[in-house]
Amino acid sequence: MPRYAQLVMGPAGSGKSTYCSTMTQHAEALNRSVQVVNLDPAAEHFDYPVMADIRELIQVDDVMEDDSLRFGPNGGLVFCMEYFANNFDWLEESLGHVEDDYILFDCPGQIELYTHLPVMRQLVEQLQQWEFRVCGVFLVDSQFMVESFKFISGVMAALSAMVSLEIPQVNIMTKMDLLIDSATNKKYLDPDMYSMMEDSSHTIRSTKFKKLTKAICDLIDDYSMVRFLPFDRTDEEGINIVLQHIDFSIQYGEDLEVKEPKEGDEEPSNLNYDEIFQDTSGS
Numbered sequence: 001m002p003r004y005a006q007l008v009m010g011p012a013g014s015g016k017s018t019y020c021s022t023m024t025q026h027a028e029a030l031n032r033s034v035q036v037v038n039l040d041p042a043a044e045h046f047d048y049p050v051m052a053d054i055r056e057l058i059q060v061d062d063v064m065e066d067d068s069l070r071f072g073p074n075g076g077l078v079f080c081m082e083y084f085a086n087n088f089d090w091l092e093e094s095l096g097h098v099e100d101d102y103i104l105f106d107c108p109g110q111i112e113l114y115t116h117l118p119v120m121r122q123l124v125e126q127l128q129q130w131e132f133r134v135c136g137v138f139l140v141d142s143q144f145m146v147e148s149f150k151f152i153s154g155v156m157a158a159l160s161a162m163v164s165l166e167i168p169q170v171n172i173m174t175k176m177d178l179l180i181d182s183a184t185n186k187k188y189l190d191p192d193m194y195s196m197m198e199d200s201s202h203t204i205r206s207t208k209f210k211k212l213t214k215a216i217c218d219l220i221d222d223y224s225m226v227r228f229l230p231f232d233r234t235d236e237e238g239i240n241i242v243l244q245h246i247d248f249s250i251q252y253g254e255d256l257e258v259k260e261p262k263e264g265d266e267e268p269s270n271l272n273y274d275e276i277f278q279d280t281s282g283s
Ligand SMILES: Nc1nc2c(ncn2[C@@H]2O[C@H](COP(=O)(O)OP(=O)(O)OP(=O)(O)O)[C@@H](O)[C@H]2O)c(=O)[nH]1
Pocket: 010, 011, 012, 013, 014, 015, 016, 017, 018, 019, 040, 107, 108, 109, 110, 174, 175, 176, 177, 178, 231, 232, 233
C-alpha cells in the first residue's frame, strides 16, 4: 500500500503552518487521519500536534551560537536543512513504517530552498523511496498578488518549485478572506497573462524590461502552467475542494478498501419514501 505526503512550501509568512493546522482539523472532521511533521528548524510556535519535529534533530539557535560555525539566521537555516538531508535516518525513525498514512510536511519559508538548493528534491526522492506519493503544495499570500509585478514573481517562484521537484503540484492562494475586492482579484487565480501585462505596461519604462516581462508572460500563458486555488481558512467548502485536488493528484483513496456498513448503520426498514416525497411536494 502506498503512503501519502503533502510538501507544504511557500515564501516566509505565506501561511504554511496555518494551512497545516487548518487541514488537520478539516481532516479530523472528515474522520481521516492526517499527521504533521514540522520541518522548520526556526519554528517558534504552531498550533497543531506534531508527529515529528526537526528541532529535535537540530535547531537554528544552536547553529548560530556555535563558535566554529558563526552563521546568521539565513545561513544557519540552510546549514540545518543540509544537516537534515544528511540525516534522513532520523526522519525514517520518526515516521515509522505505517502503511497508508497521510502526512503534511510544514517546510521553512526560505525561498532559496525551492529555487536552487537541492535539499527539497533530496527529500522528495527519499520519501518516494519510502513508498510515499508526494504532492507539492505551494502557497502564495494573496496580499502580494494584487499587483501584476508581484504576481509574476509569485508565479515564477511556484513554477521554479514545480520544475525543480518534478512532482504533482497544487498552487494555492492563501488569506483570501483578507481580499477586499475579491471579484476583481479573482482574475489572479487563473490568470490571463497578456491582459495582466497590459494593466501594468504604463508603469514599465525600460523597453528591455518590457520585452523580458512579455517573454515571461508568453511562456506562462502558452503552457497554462500556473493556476491557483483559493484558500480561506474559514471556508470549509473551499478547503474541501483544495483537499480533493491534492488527493486526486496523488491518487489518494484509489487503493482504499470499500468499508462495509456496520449493522447499526443500516437504513431503518420502515422508512417510507413515498411519504417523504409527498411531504416535500406538498410544502
Ligand atoms: N486572515 C488570515 N490570516 C492568515 C491566514 N493564514 C495565515 N494567516 C496569518 O499569517 C501569518 C503567518 O502565518 P503562518 O501560518 O505562520 O505562515 P508560515 O508560512 O508558516 O510562516 P513561516 O513559517 O514563518 O514562513 C499569521 O499571523 C497567520 O495568522 C488566513 O487564511 N487568513
